[in-house]
Amino acid sequence: MPAGVPVPAAVPPSRLGPEVPAPLFGAPDRGRGLVVGVVITLIAALTRFWNLSHPTDKGTPVFDEKHYVPQGWQVLTGGNWIEDNPAYGLVVHPPIGKWMLAASEAVFGYGPLGWRVAPAISGVLIVVLVYCVVRRLTRSTLVGAIAGIFAICDGVLFVQSRMGMLDIFQALFIVAAFAALVADRDQVRERMYRVYFEGRIGDSPFGPRLGFRWYRFTAGVMLGLNCGTKWSGVYYVVFFTALAIGFDVAARRAYHVRRPWVGTLVRDAVPAGASLAVMPVVIYFLTYIPWFTSETAVYRYSEGNSIGTGGTFSWVPGAWRSLWYYESGILQFHAGLTNSAGNQHPWESKPWTWPMSLRPMLYALENGPDQCGGGECVRAQMLIGTPALWWLTLPMLLWGLWSWIVRRDWRYAAVVVGYCAGILPWFLALDRQMYFFYATALAPFLLMGLALCCGDLLRATATTARTRPERRVLSIIVVAVYVALVVTNFVWLWPILTASPISPGLWRQQIWLPSWG
Template sequence: MTAVGRRPSGDRPAGGATRGPFPPEPVPPVLGPAIEQPLFGAPDRMRGLIVGFVLLLVAVLTRFWDLKHPTDKGTPVFDEKHYVPQAWQILTGGNWIEDNPGYGLVVHPPVGKWLLAASEAIFGYGPVGWRFGSAVAGVAVVLMIYCVVRRMTRSTLVGAIAGVFAICDGVLFVQSRMGMLDIFQVLFVVAAFAALIADRDQVRERMYRVYLEGRIDDTPFGPRLGFRWYRFTAGVMLGLCCGTKWSGIYFVVFFTVLSLGFDVAARRAYHVRRPWMGTLRRDVLPSGASLAVLPILIYLATFLPWINSETAVYRYQVGNTIGTGGTWSWVPGALRSLWYYESGILEFHAGLTNSAGNHHPWESKPWTWPMGLRPMLYAYQSGPDQCGTGECVRAQMLIGSPAMWWLALPMLLWGLWSFVMRRDWRYAAVITAYAAGFLPWFAEIDRQMYYFYASVMAPLLVMGLALCCGDFLRWANSTARARPERRILALLIVAIYIGAVVTNFVWLWPILTGSPISPAQWNQQIWLPSWR
């Protein structure tokens, strides 16, 4: 984005031919002090399409390769054992709800299991059927990460770096090949984030148009911006996220704050006299409706099959466990029964505490997640029968690629500095979303937790690291005329780092896919004592 009268933090000067990966930007007409021209997304569309297609192809090849492994003697592994049969029962039971009394308490909403059921409807009850939908979601996540980073940076190169990082991250890769719910939650989080970034850009385009028309001072609060489809889309995605796992509510809160922050910044950028009050008067209620109320309505809508079912667990508690009178007697019985059901789930989760004696050999606490210090073993089999000759091991671990995850803290520190000192909104967006998947878990630290809860942090880590690479290249590009060797050195360093990420992914491939390896190779894969 360019500006007249000032140079945006983190960008090179506008106008003129430049060398390197960042396209030249046109000099806008002189409109007044520091008025931003809305230039969003990289201008090299054809190259962007080609790069996106290549990333899509690589993502498909990696995500769909040998989906049949690993299994537990032909049955699901790890938490697939919960969600895969529930999805099958949703598919075959006729009610689109898991109403088998043998399941007892079903602790997650149905959206993710509907997607698993759709996959099983196509490919049947087998490993490919369990995992095909997850693989599709994983490919979509890679493509969306590429697109949103390309839009934020106006650079196809930086977007491509983000896409490569997404392909090579162990957490995104493994979750894309498992019949679990987490990759679907990641899908909806990334989609909501991308929609909010597009909404930010659209708002600035509308503000720019109002400024050109001379209407920016018609009111001290700034203009009304009309219906915002991208913000509405973000609300839909957040509703589906909550309909997959309850932890989606954290993103509802953080993304609502992020959207309002974007609105305040837009009004300030175009010299609205009272930007904060303008946001309060013009944006808070619409944002709340789209990003807070709409997700709740969508969440409730996901339980319509439960409400319409005659056999769903806890469906008819009113008149049985719950009395028909009392303060809340005016609430429909179906909603009261649903509240009873949901409160039971909350009690279940609240009771899974270490102090109550609940322990798991692979549990971890959130302070270990940013660097992936305590990964999870999803499957392990050993013996000569695993590869035909000699002793060998088939193991699958959920593990973040150390070449990226071990740089999480430096990335976060640089991002915070860039936002506070340089007012770089891109890092504010990424760190806010990262915090939504991380900080709320510290509020219930005694609870059993697992590394796969950090799956939603992985795409934001990838984006943040790509932004850092882009900053490094921009710095070198801005000094290329005076110090051309600096640009060459920067390109070489970034290329070496990308090569290290790819190499790390290739090295971890056997334990990300459950491929047969020797016991010696298995030991070589374990870099830290906490990985055992």
């Protein structure tokens, strides 16, 4: 019987029923897990913070930093924690990401270090969360460490952690929400286990009430912050809510609740909706408090231009009509950013290229003799997924789907749902201008899936270690060689991930595919 789960001294045999899963969650080696976690964190911090101020565009932001970094500074210096109306333009993303940039700039000033510290911290936290989630999923510190190494060595997470953009913040909130949902699943099963062995599982055909679920509430808060960073986060609200419902139904079925689907609807639907649907909306609108209190924010007083007067919603307070006008303007902007409307970019990409990183992005490029103090050289920074990881996306997804559907492995179900939330919705608007950095939030789920595959390989041969020891050795060698390949690939790409000076010849060798150039 697992420690920490109280069981009555005498349980009526007639009420025990069939065997139920024991609440064994997380790796048992806490001390070693902590040590490994600290090491993973330190390595992640070292890679993210090394030479963080480079590259720049002659001391100014590069690529899309040029949008968000000045907005973060205006948020900090404007007095209201919201952007003013810049030349009567339109600020097209919610405030959370700009607040995080502003907090970083408040400490380190308006310079490359100032606008990149917050993304770097977020990048380190993502690595830690990936390690912790996979360790919980597999009950293995080793497999968790493999996931942490993958997260350290992924080019997308690495580069985005060193850029003053919004996507790394959104990815952090998404992974945090996912981690909270996985922890909530475990907590629900522990509570169900306790009720089952107290003999109360059959008191109602719907199963027990489970009390307030703080992990699920936390997931809702994280999803709200995710939406408060970029609107594309709303897809994760939908997919993660469906995932949470699936977890609840599976838990009630596993502990022999007579009507698990109806029980989930009766017992869990309302609180789940409050945490995972209502709470993100509340958090989102709370981020606009500075907008409401500002006198100069974008479209703050649009109701003065007869917005909504005389119509169905004329009873709505003016400030809320102005916010509606503002939000509808954002929607129109994003809806109109299409190729057919003439919006073209040399580095745009479509979602079918993202899984294998077939069309990366060039963030910065400097070449010529001035870059190396004499002699030709190139300094370039590209957002590119480490091929040893990203080129296995499709095999990982196929194995994950098979494991989910055939083996009923909930871990792959969770990872595949998380991955699909980040890519499938983009296929609904293929005419829209898109970029590879939209795939930032895909990376953690890819890495978790690959780590699960490594764990499967190690675990499958561990069961036959006594009868077929050579298989165990071979599996360890295969996994070790693959991890070494990932690290080597990351080291090889280091110059074009960090804009380090390299010769034109080496630059050409780094460009493996025509679509990379």
